[in-house]
Amino acid sequence: MSEHLLLAPLLESYFRRRLTKQRNATPATMASYRDALRMLILFAATRLRKKPAALVLEELDRDLILAFLDELEEKRNNTIATRNACLAAIRSFFHHVAAADPASFGVAQRVLTIPIKRAHINVTHHLIKAEVDALIEAPNPRTPRGRRDRTFLLFLARTGARVSEATGVNANDLQLERSHPQVLLRGKGRRDRIIPISQDLARALTALLAEHEIASHEPRPIFVGARNERLTRFGATHIVRRAVAKAVNIRPALAQKPISPHIFRHSLAMKLLQSGVDLLTIQAWLGHAQVATTHRYATADVEMMRKGLEKAGVAGDLGVRFRPNDAVLELLNSI
Template identity: 40%
Template sequence: MTPIAPLIETFLRDTLACQRGASRHTRDSYASSFQLLFVFAADRLKVKPSALTLEQIDAGLVSAFLEHLEDERKNAAVTRNVRLAAIKSFFRFLEYRQPAALEQIRRVLAIPFKKTDTRLVPYLLREELQAVLDAPDPATRDGIRDRAMLHVAVCAGLRVSELTGLKVDDIDLPSMSIRVLGKGRRERTLPLWKPAAAALRAWLAIRGQVATPEVFVNASGEPLSRWGFAYLLRQHAATAARKQPGLAKKRVSPHVLRHTCAMVVLQATGDIRKVSLWLGHATLTTTEVYTRGDPTEKLDAMEAIVPPHLRRGVFQPTDQLIELLRRTS
């Protein structure tokens, strides 16, 4: 029997972190997936998680775990696929480490991903966005910080990990630009709108000397976490909903701000390539989702299309006798 604890530790610390250079966010997501899997397996097999063996994590148990996610935890198919992707990555790592378990590994790798609905991306209207940006109190230290965070997040279309990981050295206020290390370790330089630059300048003026290099810090001088930013965003969205009632029906998350930036750039430029560069996407395929959500794209297409001619017709009422026979048949 092969203990699974040393294998998962090697995978997370050596393979993901050192060999693949995966980001901390990716490693945290993988670790969360394995934590859920091992807690489920330990409860099902009546053993401690640390006592689990590789032979026990077979295709049947993994499939039962995926059903547990959807049925018991009420996770969506997208979340199920994320967990399965982490598990498959680990089992591909095991292919060359545990050749004796190759048949078991291949059965786990054969578990299919679940099809998901392709929905329109959620984003904020201009009035809703302005209400969220105006929600922080500019007369308080936290309000100045939050206002700068929101403006920079929307202006640059940052992922929450990019926002919380932004460092003071990444900011060039004279040129009103920031340098962002994005997904896949791809760097990009983004310009700041004047309101965003002004809000960021106001925060840096009162940020003070703290040990951490991150721009946005909490009251203790430590880097603000992505969960902390999500919590603050929910608070400000609730405040903004008093002015814009439509916000109460929307789930305003950090990624919704990123989607909103993409829609603003698309509507301003009409060029999906510029949206892709702005967001730091690896391919245009990822960016095409925004063209489905932008109604102006369809309106432009309608104006350029000559619709086919509608042939005129004359309505002829049905003969009374024939209609009588139809009703009685």
């Protein structure tokens, strides 16, 4: 078999040329695609009883990749979303193969016809205002850690930021002196956005910066750990768990909910939707690439309304309703 069909040079050119230079992929995308292709190669090597370096492209045919995707779900118990994410990485690689090696176009084309698997969309879990407030108030304000925890939880609740966005914020990303304070969030896929922040969050951030003697123009992280390093995803999760452990004494229902840092994002989205903010505004606020992602909140809201009517003995079909968004800032400060 010809050398140009060996996997090694194609993989090297994919990561070095296509993702890095042509696509300008983020480190997170690079890591995700690397892990997906690594799992595929190890699966193929085990299945074909060959060393990974000895694999050739034609051995990664459509049937083998379908078997790999099935194993993700059946043996690894991965979700359909994870399966589709792995398939996206594989398809990206085979797009590169088709362009880089015309002789392999047939192999690539057969792989590229593998469809994304449709998944059932569950109703999005979220918290009511009283539960969010209980979590925010849980940390001890008399300790440095408690003040940091409270500000971090307030940041998640008021901005709807992803964990990586919240932990990645630096002091110079904030504009707290404006009449309407705002923050720059660095989203997935370099989708940066500037969003307004509430007055209570602005006050908490101002106090936190002063406590740590951080000037507003400095590119220093706002949320740091015990060793003064940037807060990690694990640290963020630990903050939320500590707050839940204390808040359940006031709100016992919290013990029955799957609470992670991401639930604050869902909770803000549902609050905005139920207050009349349109989906396009919520999409821009949360940094979703597609409005279809945002639409699940409308679906969840309709489902809750339907269950309420059924409980009250009222039948009928409900449609998604949108109201004009003319007071988002006022709403933000009233949350």
